[in-house]
Amino acid sequence: MTFPLDSLRRWPDVEAPDLVAVDAADRLILDESAAARAEVPEGRLVVIGDAYGALTLGAAAAGAHGIRVHQDPLTGERALHANAERLGSADAFTSMPLDAELVEGADVVLLRLPRALDALRDIAGLIAAHASRDVAVFAGGRLKHMTLAMNEVLGADFARLDVTHARQKSRVLVAREPGAGRDPVPARETHAGLVVCAYGGAFAGAAIDIGTRLLLEHLPETIATDGAVIDLACGTGVVATTLALRHPALHVVACDQSAAAVASARATAEANGVRDRVEVVRDDMLGAQPDRCAAFIALNPPFHSGAAVHEGIAPRMFAEAARVLRPGGELWTVWNSGLRYRPALERLVGPTRQIARNAKFTVAASTRR
Structure with a gap:
């Protein structure tokens, strides 16, 4: 058969x-x-x-x-x-x-x-x-x-x-x-003092994509500590590592479903001396996190499922963030402005305000209702 x-x-x-x-x-x-x-x-x-x-x-x-x-x-x-x-x-x-x-x-x-x-x-x-x-x-x-x-x-x-x-x-x-071959070694680049490490296949490699750059420029100066701080879809761990560097008392959870991303994020945290305060986990969205545990989540959502572009991925992530955020907690999201995610954020998470916008990307903060 x-x-x-x-x-x-x-x-x-x-x-x-x-x-x-x-x-x-x-x-x-x-x-x-x-x-x-x-x-x-x-x-x-x-x-x-x-x-x-x-x-x-x-x-x-x-x-x-x-x-x-x-x-x-x-x-x-x-x-x-x-x-x-x-x-x-x-x-x-x-x-x-x-x-x-x-x-x-x-x-x-x-x-x-x-x-x-x-x-x-x-x-x-x-x-x-x-x-x-x-x-x-x-x-x-x-x-x-x-x-x-x-x-x-x-x-x-x-x-x-x-x-x-x-x-x-x-x-x-x-x-x-x-031939002789070799074991994988992450690529390394330094951007404004931040060392970024990337194994093959990690999004953007050892560079910092322009959406993440805009988010980094506008992250809040103070981060609430009455709940977990999470970098969702962390990629190479740039946001999680930056948060840990800017806030020495902070413990950050960085999660991604990609094994290459997880290995890269760990290497990035290690290279910047914050590996003890950045916990990197391989997870399907936020499946390992309990309800209402987070005070702050940062997200640069993917829009591909494998090789396919699909508009249903980001809303699933917004819903997961809403489940994990405590009331009053904030989701800071960056996205390509043409994708028009704000109505979904308003519906799934709560009141959403624009933080920054350039020619291509928008950064917004959504407060869990």
Whole structure:
């Protein structure tokens, strides 16, 4: 019986008729890697970047066991586990961090190509450094998201790179003969005295995006301490670290669902000497935080779910912030002005006032009613 890929769900990520859990690139990676996977001993198959479980569960259905898996978004990891429980494959794989243990001795790696070249560089170097010398990497994606620069990045760590025929607007790059490789090291840049660290794939890298810059310029001079202080969707931890530096008595919680962001935020806090006062957690929005516990939340909301732009992401985050804020607590949000988030903030959180605005971005403070 054919494995029911179409039955996979994105939950707990955003679900909508135009958002899919499986696409043609997943199917092509599985097809192109089928012969190689059939020869792999138990525990020697690795999956990286699986969106919602198609690669992992497809391989498990074909007989693979002991699959090691890394997914950067926590929602993807939770979707994989939920799909596996429903389909009876929960014992076929283990979710792991992106480190040497993940790829140690791997014979076959299935990889959904990340859009960020720095992320691909980190992954390729890690595989080359620690996988089997006979490893085959099947790296695939949608043609609209693939560039020739990806070939160059893989070619820097693998002597042989084969390109498959395109199918349904998807393609697979097959990398073999690894070089020496290397473990990922975060990029570092200094901005007005603030050291920013970023592993590959973290939003904006070691730069500070212009929306966050505007928010930093207008953060309040005093922060209430009668509740938690949170940097939601913290990215590289720029806001959390800045708050800790400006307010030496403050303890800040920085959270993000991206594993690369969490690692970057920890490195940023460490580089600026505030690691003891910045608690970084990987979380799906604010799921680990209790109701009405926060006095202040800062937020630069994402508007992408994976590669898809979706307008439902920010309102979910506003609702989560409203749940976690105590009455009278404040949510400070920066957004691209064209997205017109203020009505949603008024509805979901409470009275909202504009703090600052430039040619592209708006900063507003919403008080929990």
